[in-house]
Amino acid sequence: MKKLVVYYSFEGNTKLLSQTIAQNLDAEILELKIKNEVKRKGFMKYLWGGKSVFMKDKPELEPIAINIDEYDVLIIGTPVWAGTFAPGLRTFFDKYNIQNKNIFLFCTHEGGQGKTLENMKSKLDMNNIVDCKDFVNVSKNIELSKNIAKKWVKETISEFNINK
Template sequence: MPNALVVFYSLDGDVRFLARTLAKELVMDSMELELVKPHPTHGFMKYFTGGLLAAIGATPPLRPLAHDAALYDLIFVGTPVWNSHPTPAVRTFLKNVDFKGKRVAFFTSYGGNEGKTYQILTSLVPGATVVGHIGFKMPLKMDKEQCATDLLRWAKDLLNN
């Protein structure tokens, strides 16, 4: 089985739930990305700022990372979808890591639809082999147990290939 890492950003908890489930059930290291200047968590500015920054491709600075992605063969990257784009925190991470020779898989959480997220994520990991992606519509509000089951089945297939 490959040496795997789960990397994620979560504001409302959906991606955190998915990432922690993945890391715990499949016994993998994980790290949550944290912005130096945290994103607004309430009100109009939460959505306005997040959607705008995601759409313009912002790459705000991150706090120091808990793990070095270079030490892993397979990296699972989780992000919410904001305004049909990956979050700025995940964009920063992907732009600052050398993925040459790595296998990368993406998982997302969205309210409306994934939009261009998968294509954008793939474009941010040149040199990597993107081995898959999976998305979930509001896992904590819909059927979180089914989402967890589907995520684990998907990840196990990737780990075994």
């Protein structure tokens, strides 16, 4: 089964775990990059990000060279923004009408994951959502988070592949 890890990351936490998952699963990886994204900091970051979520923005993505149709299993990761998935994922879900895939979802957050995973699930309702996972305070617990991700790959994602 062909596997692809798809993720957006603003500050690196989701990226780190996406890379860990892809390496341990022997999957390909696709970073969703926002065209001309400005790396805002501090209060402005939350103001801008929160507004973008509230407005249901669909920021333009940099071109994607990968053909999503070729993959049977997608592992999709996002940071939590204002209790839901980041706006770049909204663009991705709307642009690629993803159907009939086996999907694993994960998010990274700082203690308030809100409805992130439920909201992603409802955007992907034509698929088989196999499992979901959230990771809390990744940047404060890097090794622990990587180990949890590795365990998830070994005990859940790889097992699913073998059993198919």
